[in-house]
Amino acid sequence: MINAYHSHGSVTVLTAEENPPALAEDIVWLDLVDPTPEEDRHVEQLLGIEIPTRAELKDFEPSSRLYIEKNAVFMTASLVWKADSEAPEITDIAFILTAGKLVTVRYADPKSFKLFTAELCRKPAEAPWVGKMLLARLLETIADRTAEILESAVVHIDELSKEVFRPRSTRRPPQFLENKLADIAAHHRLISKVRDSLGSLSRMLTFLLNVPQIHHHPEIEDLCKTVAHDIATLSEHAGFVSSNIGFLLDASLGLISVEQNAIIKIFSIASVVFLPPTLVASIYGMNFEHMPELSWTIGYPLALFAMVLSAVIPFFFFRWKGWL
Template identity: 30%
Template sequence: MITLYRWNSSANAGQWTNSPDLPDRCGIPEGEIWWIDLESPTPEEDARILEHVLALHPLTVEDITKPRREPGDGLHFPKVEEFADYLFVIVNPLGEPQAPDEPLSEITAGGTQLSAVLNRHLLVTHHYRPLASVKRVREFLDRHAQQAQRGPDYLFHLILDGMVDDYAPEIDRLVERLDEIETELFDQPSAHVLSELIRLKRRLVMFRKTLILEREVLARLIRGEFELVDDREMAYYRNVYDHLVRYAELTEGAREMVSDLMQTHLAAVSNKLNGIMKAMAMVSTVILPMSLVSGIYGMNFKHMPELEWEWGYPMALGMMAALAVGFVGLFYWKKWL
């Protein structure tokens, strides 16, 4: 779906168009700012906007459409590139957030790809899944249409800011789950807990990798390296960069916590196994002397004085009981029980 937002400075108003009638080559009228959003576009819509309307470089088109050409793991990692007449940025947002009561999904960080192309008067965003950050910017423009006059770099900052803030609740949920697992480890360590820890660690590693790469993208955007990012917008991009650094640090802390919990799990399992082996050794120690007595009196020798004795059988049972009680008492005295 193609959505066009047009800001007209002379009319001091903006309007949305769901099926924009764009020319073959995008000629934006003087005094207008355009935002073209492509959400889950068809191949025909991709070709129309990226190749005919914008006439982007073939390498840019290839990077933008990579998720369609390579389903599954075909996402491009975050990057920023400057061309002669436009700036090209790729980031990996989370997509639509989960409800608070839903279990943690298997979708890793960077579950989708957001590609952006911007120049002085135009912002183009491209994504194959709905994005909460894009939706919020649309709602923001409905309430504050005049903010569009600040240019595509400001609109793109709003999308980046929302995208980065979407990491916060997901990271919080991961940390809360790790706290719950920590309690479970001391109560009942199990293979299921270890499997979940491995899954969470894999997810946090992807989080960390994505955040580090996006941090590098923001670092380039705030250095004044690109003319298409206005100086007055640098402060806003720096604010997004600060948030990104903080979330990257939280992710690193959570990743270390997962590693510690995995070590704790192994220690708890080992300690539990030691307890089992200790109990089995004690049982064996108690039974061993009883087996010795029963073995001695189970021998088939003809001349054994106790065989003909009236109290021989009770004596043997008494000896075995006395040995068992004696060893159990020894274990208690040694505080092994």
């Protein structure tokens, strides 16, 4: 699908079947959403540039993601997609500046694009938009959406931390902490993808700020610098959140080990406590002829008393040492 946005905020849908000789002058943004090969060729004929394919968008070589060709600026950035779901993903999106127009090629629908297009159509600018300004505003929206993802993750991680460090008596046994490991892993996966996206956006903005077309518009250049600063700040914040997740993971594993050790300690102490009575019972269970205690009238209760005493003494000794 090809969404054509006009300079005053209206939008039309272009089809490959229609073959106008040129784009309307007031069209400043062509948003190609999951385009077919026919739609790619249609836009290539209209603008005289080569539209990157899905396979080319996945190329991680910097020279293939950021370059200038035939006065057109080609940039590819990775954005977080499905951040609110259980399986967040990274999607590669191409941003192309050519002939005063912005062209985006994407095979996903990140929420930042929905927010930007809704705002663009609801509150068009007083002055006509241009492609470079649209790109700067779109990057600003992407940065805001990334900040929103991080803020939401911080809230959930804080709640998760409270759950992990709840008193042992209020936890839901017995696999409470083990179940929380899956939640920690999910947040780690999301933050990792956010950091990858921020790194990609940072490289893109560094490249964009060195493009001559941007230097001719101080307002756009200042906005790009602001967004670049926001991206750098978000990267630091994402690193801090990632370290908190690492601490939470280590703490959860440590608490699991503590609980397992506590269980093992109970079994160990129980075995030690019952070992002396077992020894006494084993001795008097021997079938030797000369065992004087066997002929005593009080032999049986005396053996029982010896077994109880041999169990009680280790128990109180462990209590005195603080092992129980």
